[in-house]
Amino acid sequence: MGLTSKKVLLLAVLVAVALFVLTVWLWPRLSKGNWRAVLGRVGLLLATQLSIFAAIGLFANNSFGFYASWADLFGQEQEPGVVTNYQTGPNGTKLEMLGTERISVQNGSRPASAGRIDKVLIQGEHSGIASPAFVYLPPQYFQKKYAKQKFPAALVLTGYPGTAEALYKKLHFPQTQHELLGKHKMRPTVLVMMRPTVAPPRDTECVDIPNGPQTETFFTKDLRRDITEHYRIGSQAKSWGVMGDSTGGYCALKMAMRHPEAYSTAVALSGAYKAPLDATTGDLFGGNSQLQRENNLLWRQRHMPAPPVNLLVTSSKQGEGNYHQTMRFIEQTKSPTRISSIILDSGGHNFNTWRREIPAALQWLGNHLTA
Template identity: 90%
Template sequence: MGLTSQKVLLLAVLVAVALFVLTIWLWPRLSKGNWRAVLGRIGLLVATQLSLFATIGLYANNSFGFYASWADLFGQEQEPGVVTDYQTGPNGTKLRMLGTERVSVQNGSRPATGGRIDKVLVRGEHSQIASPAYVYLPPQYFQKKYAGKKFPAALVLTGYPGTAEALYKKLHFPQTQHELLKKQKMRPTVLVMMRPTVAPPRDTECMDIPNGPQTETFFTKDLRADISEHYRIGREAKSWGVVGDSTGGYCALKMTMRHPEAYSSAVALSGAYKAPRDATTGDLFGGNRQLERENNLLWRQRHLPAPPVNLLVTSSKQGEGNYQQTLRFIEQTKSPSRVSSIILDSGGHNFNTWRREIPAALEWLGNHLRA
């Protein structure tokens, strides 16, 4: 059974309840002072506590989508199965189709009504990185009125470690766009949903790490080229944006500011403004202080020319640790960059807060992109 299976969670709950009941029942028998009774009490307490922690951990993981599988949890990369290449165009494509999923909206089984989610494997020619992605094609992509027309696209990134599935199962990006399209509040946009951890288990912070994974190249060159070759998506920067939460938010801002030739617009939901240095990242900069400064977004604003891009940042006055830095980022933004914000009165660094921000953020992003 998979890590996110409801059966696993139910089994954990049953085990925890059974151990609790067993502890109550056996406790009088283990009230003696001999070593066997003491060990018995210790064993029951440890087993009960572990079962409770496991249950809470599984529930939290199912709610927030931290890990997608047991292999993901234990840092083991899961090799994709062998599939048939999906060919398109005169030269084919570097994508591999892994399957399709319906969108959980009314009449979602009909692509022309609910759209479709394709699971693909992107293989980077320049970065030599391969990573899965979920591509949401809006209903208009399948309608005769739009036949032959190209669409704008938005790369949607989770935090670290995160799971790409959480973007449509928990944060409901496709479902939110579907509602906005019905209200004519945004243009139909292809969503490329991914986790920024394309070289697991390392948190690369979307960096081209010296002598390490070339994550920035993967997202700014390989991904855009491969997706545009396979789907009817514009290739220019005006057709591409990035939206992300937490680590994904930092990646969205950084890649757009550093590569305006790749992305024209970015949305950072509770994003940071510089990369951390911890056990998950290691040394991202290879001791190069200038490279470290260039990846500090507040430093970039002060010392480097502003790119012609659109930026949207979000935070909360209470509950978010990035509030003061977000105000500083807004204040330091110089023309020709343009900045907007969503500032909540209160909200934590969690899915519930981001779900409150996503409708306005998607509407903003969708109306800044052009096919």
């Protein structure tokens, strides 16, 4: 059974309850002062506490999508397997269809009413990275009225480590767009949903790491090329946006600011403004201090020309650690960059806060993109 399986969570809860009841039942018998009774009490307490922690941890993981599998949890995730059954584009790029997912909305089995989620494997020609993605095609993509029309697209990223499935199962990006489309509040937009961890288990922070994974190249060149060659999507920057939460938010801002030729619009939900350097990232910049400064967005605003892009940042006055940096980022923004924000009175760094921000942010994003 998988890490995110409801059966695993239910089993963990039942074990925790059973051990708690067993501890209460056996405690009088283990009240003696001999070493066996003491070891019995210690063993029961330890087993009960571990089972409770396991149940709480599994519940938190299912709610927030930190890890997708047992291998992911223990840092043993394997690279994607050998690719077969490719669909080859006119310029030789490759994208493999892995299946489809149903949208949890009314008439979810009918693409022309609900849209469709394609699971694909993107092969990075320039970066050498292969990574899965979930591509949400809005209902209009399947309607005769739009049969010859190209659509704008948005890359949607999770935080680290995150799971791409959480973007439609927990944060409900496709469902939110479906609702906004029904109210005529945004243009139909293709959503390419991924996690930024394309070289697991390393947190690459969307950086082209010297002598390491070329993550920035994958997102700004390979992904856009593969997707536009296999779907009816505009290829120019004005047709492409990028949106993410936490680490994904930092990636979104950085890719638009560093590559306005790739992404014209970016949204950062609780995003950071520079990459951390810790055990999960390793040395991202290969000792190159200039490269490190150029990936610090606040430094970039002060010392480099402002790109002609649209940016939206979010934070909370209480509960978010990035509030003061977000306000500083807004104040430092110079033309021709255009800046907008969503600032809540209170809200933590979590799914609940982002679900409150996503409808307005997705509407803003969709209405800044054209095909």
